[in-house]
Amino acid sequence: MKKLILFLLITALLNSCYDEYRLDYEYSSVAFSYVTGGSNEPGVLWRSVVKDEGLQLDVGIYLSGILENTKERWADFEIDATLLDGTPYTLMPESYYSLSNTGRFVIPSGEYIGRVTVTLDSMQFMNDELTTTHHYAIPFRLTETSEDSILATQSTQIVVVKYINHYEGFYIHSGSFVTKSNSGEELNAGSIDNVLRLSTVRHDSVETNGSMHLIGDDYHMKLLVREDNSVWFAYNPNLASITDPVNLGPDATASTSYVSSWETLEAIQDGDEPENSGPGKGTSGQAFGNWYQEPKTYNWVQYDLPSLYYINKSDVYWWTDWDRDDATLPWGGIDIPFNTHIEYWDIENEEWVMIPNPVVNNAAVDAGSYGPDTLNYDWTNRNVGCEIDQWNITTFDAVLTNKVRLWFVAVGSQGILEWRVWGVPGAAGLEMTQIESITPNGTNVFDPETSTFTLNYKVNYKYGDYSTDVSATMTWRNRIRDGVNEWRR
Numbered sequence: 001m002k003k004l005i006l007f008l009l010i011t012a013l014l015n016s017c018y019d020e021y022r023l024d025y026e027y028s029s030v031a032f033s034y035v036t037g038g039s040n041e042p043g044v045l046w047r048s049v050v051k052d053e054g055l056q057l058d059v060g061i062y063l064s065g066i067l068e069n070t071k072e073r074w075a076d077f078e079i080d081a082t083l084l085d086g087t088p089y090t091l092m093p094e095s096y097y098s099l100s101n102t103g104r105f106v107i108p109s110g111e112y113i114g115r116v117t118v119t120l121d122s123m124q125f126m127n128d129e130l131t132t133t134h135h136y137a138i139p140f141r142l143t144e145t146s147e148d149s150i151l152a153t154q155s156t157q158i159v160v161v162k163y164i165n166h167y168e169g170f171y172i173h174s175g176s177f178v179t180k181s182n183s184g185e186e187l188n189a190g191s192i193d194n195v196l197r198l199s200t201v202r203h204d205s206v207e208t209n210g211s212m213h214l215i216g217d218d219y220h221m222k223l224l225v226r227e228d229n230s231v232w233f234a235y236n237p238n239l240a241s242i243t244d245p246v247n248l249g250p251d252a253t254a255s256t257s258y259v260s261s262w263e264t265l266e267a268i269q270d271g272d273e274p275e276n277s278g279p280g281k282g283t284s285g286q287a288f289g290n291w292y293q294e295p296k297t298y299n300w301v302q303y304d305l306p307s308l309y310y311i312n313k314s315d316v317y318w319w320t321d322w323d324r325d326d327a328t329l330p331w332g333g334i335d336i337p338f339n340t341h342i343e344y345w346d347i348e349n350e351e352w353v354m355i356p357n358p359v360v361n362n363a364a365v366d367a368g369s370y371g372p373d374t375l376n377y378d379w380t381n382r383n384v385g386c387e388i389d390q391w392n393i394t395t396f397d398a399v400l401t402n403k404v405r406l407w408f409v410a411v412g413s414q415g416i417l418e419w420r421v422w423g424v425p426g427a428a429g430l431e432m433t434q435i436e437s438i439t440p441n442g443t444n445v446f447d448p449e450t451s452t453f454t455l456n457y458k459v460n461y462k463y464g465d466y467s468t469d470v471s472a473t474m475t476w477r478n479r480i481r482d483g484v485n486e487w488r489r
Helices: 002-022 122-126 265-269
Strands: 029-032 044-050 056-064 073-079 097-099 104-107 113-120 136-145 156-164 169-181 186-202 205-208 221-225 231-235 253-256 299-318 339-346 351-354 392-409 413-425 435-440 445-447 452-461 466-481 484-487
Touching: 029 136, 044 056, 056 104, 056 136, 056 156, 073 113, 113 122, 113 156, 156 186, 186 466, 231 452, 253 265, 265 299, 265 413, 299 339, 392 413
Parallel strands: 044 156
Antiparallel strands: 029 056, 056 113, 073 104, 073 136, 097 113, 104 113, 136 156, 169 186, 169 466, 186 205, 205 221, 221 231, 231 435, 253 299, 299 392, 299 413, 339 351, 339 392, 435 452, 445 452, 452 466, 466 484
16 A cells, blocks of 8 residues: 555656646747858858749748747847948848738747748849849848747847859769860870869859869859750959969079179169160169170070069160260160060970060061161061160060070170069969860750750960860769758759
C-alpha cells in the first residue's frame, strides 16, 4: 500500500511539472528574424529574386511566448526611410514594388509567422541597372501589435532586394587552349579544368570571375544568351587592375657609348620637364652630352630595365649648345641629330632589333629641317624625331624586352635633356598578358536542358604578336542565393 501511495505521488508530481512546461510564457511578443541572408549585418536581410522564376518574396515576423496559437494576431508596420541613414543602401522607389498589406503583418490562427508579400514591378524594377546589386532597400519598422510587446532588439529590418538571372552560378569549366603566333607557329597548349563563377549583369547577361582559360580578377568575359540560345560574348576589362604604361626611365640603369666628364648621363632619366632645347644646361647637371665625338659618328644611350616589360612608346628631348638667336654663332659643339633610331633587345634571338612600325610625332619628319643642305645626310631607318624645343614622340607595336637603345648622329657631338620609355610589366606567361579582345571562333551556344555553355573563341592580346584559341564547356553546378547553397537543378 505504501508503494502504491508513493507511485501516485511521483506520478502527480511529474504531471504537474509537465503541465507547467506546457504553459505559455507570461508575455507574448513579435519580432523580425535574426537571419541576414548573407549580409552579415544585424537588422539587414539580403533577398534575391530570380528572373523568370517569379518576382515575389515574403517578408515576415514571428510570434514568441505562445505554445499554441489559437487566434489571429497582428503587428503594424511602417516604411521608415531614416533606417537607411548611414548605410550604403538607397530607399527603393515606391513605383518599383507593391505590398500585399500596406501596414500590417497578420499571424493566422494556428501559425507563428506573419507574412507580407513584396511584388516587384517587372518594368520599373528590372530595367534599373542598379537592381542587380545590393542597392535598393525597403526598411520596415514595427510600430504596434496585438501582443504584449515588440522585441526591441528586432523591431526593424532593412530588406535589400536584387535580382539574378538563372544563368548565375558556379560552373564546371573544362576544355583546351592553343596559343599561336600570328604566323601560325604553336607556342603553347594546355587543358582547362577549373570552376568559374558567373554573376548577373543584366536580364540575360552574366560575367565571369576569370577568363575562360585562366583564373584571375584581371580576366573577365561577358556572356549574353539570345532567344535562340546562341551566345554573344566580349572581353570585359577589369579597369581596377589594368596597368597603364608608365615611364620606365627612372628605374632603369643607364649606359652610353660616351659622356663628357662635365655632363651627366643620369640627367636623361631624372624626370625633368624641359622648356626648350637651348644652351646653358651642360654644366648644371641637367643634360647629357658627348663632346668631343667625331662628326657624323653614331653614338647611343641605353636603358637596362629591372625586368621584362612590354614597351610601345619613346619620348626624347634633345639638347644643343648653339645659339639660334645669334646669326654669327650658327653652330656649337653639341648639335641636334639629323638621324636617330631606337632598337630593342630581342630576348629570344639575343640580338638588337629595330622597333616595329614606328609613328613619329604623329606625322612625317621633315628631312631638311637641320644643318647645311650640302651635308650628305643618311635617313635610313630613322624612327625618332629630330625637332627642337619639344618632345619627339615615337609610338610603335609593343615588344617584350629588358633593354632598349637610342642611336643618334649629328654634324657635331650630341646632347639629350630627357629620354622617357613607356611600358607595362611583362607577363609571367604568354596567356597572362592584358587581353585586347575576344572574338568568336566556332559554335557558341547554351543548352537549357543541361545548363551548359559550349564556347569556341579566340583571345587577342594587347601586347605580343600571338593569340589563343579556346574550346571549352561550362556546366552549371550550384549557386549561393541569400546565404543558401542551391545545387544543380
